[in-house]
Structures are given as C-alpha cells and as structure tokens.
Amino acid sequence: MTTTSRIAGLAAAAALTVAFAAAPALAYDGTNCKEPGVCWEPKPGYPAKDKIAGSKYDPKHNPKEVNKQSDSIKEMEARNKKRADNFAKTGKFVYDVSKIEN
Template sequence: MNITSRIAGVAAAAALTAAFASAPALAYDGTNCKEPGVCWEAKPGYPEKSKIAGSKYDPKHDPKQVSKQSDSIKQMEERNKKRADNFSKTGRFQYDVSKISD
C-alpha cells in the first residue's frame, strides 16, 4: 500500500467520523419538543394521560399473572437458602435441592 492510499483512507475515516458526530443534530425535532432531541408526540387520537384509565389503552393486568413473578422469586430465594445452608454444613455445593436432606 502506498502513502497516497493511506492518506486517502485516513481522510475518508475522518470525514465519516465528522458526519456521524453531527448526526444527532440532524435528528427529527418535531413541532412540540420538550427540549432539543425530545420530540415524541402521540399519534392523533391517543388519549391524554388522565384519560388512559378505563379506556382501550388501559393495560388491565390480571393480579394473578402479576404476582407470578414475585412468587417465583420467593421460591428461588428459598431454594438458594437451602443450597447455601447445605454448603455451609457439608462444604459441597449441591444444585439439585431434592437431593439435599433436611
């Protein structure tokens, strides 16, 4: 590779770097921006925050489904406690909790 092609490559890399550095300045800035670059606007027909509850946009989560994760975390913590207690007693780590005798 000769020196001219190396210089051309460095110049091209510098030009690309400068172009990408100015890209945020070219971001969509809408008509109702809270601050530069924060220009999200809801689609027409989307209700205001106060109108979401009870509308078709309300997620209406099932309490049983929501509690599943907290229940599984409690079960995981119980298993980990059994594993840690067994390790402190025996000095060996046993992953399978069913193999740990109480």
C-alpha cells in the same frame, strides 16, 4: 477493472455518502420536546393520561400475572439459601434441592 467502471463505482459511493449524510436532517427535529431527548408525542386520538382507564388503551394488567416474576424470584432465592446452608453445613454443593435433607 476499466477506468469507466472505477469512475462509476466512485460515483455510486459518493452518492451513497451524500444520502447517508443527509439522513439525520430528515429525523424528528424536536420542536415539541419537553427537554432534550424527550420528544414522545401520542398519536392523534390517543386519550389523555387521566382518561386511559376503561378505554381501548387500558392495559388491564392482572395483578396475579404481574406478580409471577417476583414470586418466582422469591422461590429461587429460597432454593439458593437452602443450597448455601447445606453447603456450609456439609461442605458439599448439592444442586437438586429435593436431595437436600432438612
């Protein structure tokens, strides 16, 4: 490697170091924070909290869709209870719940 290419490499590394060191200075300065780290601000035109219902920003969550996960967790816990009860009774672990006799 020649001296010129080494100097060019060092200069490029120094330039990158300066660029990355200056990057945090370009970040949001937090002038409108409620408290440190809580600096979310809505975009201009986003409605106030009390006016979201019925607007295009209203998520309109279907309660049936929202409850799907909790329902599946309840079903999983019921299957696990059945497996554990069967294991306590027989001493054998059976994964397939349909093979467990009531």
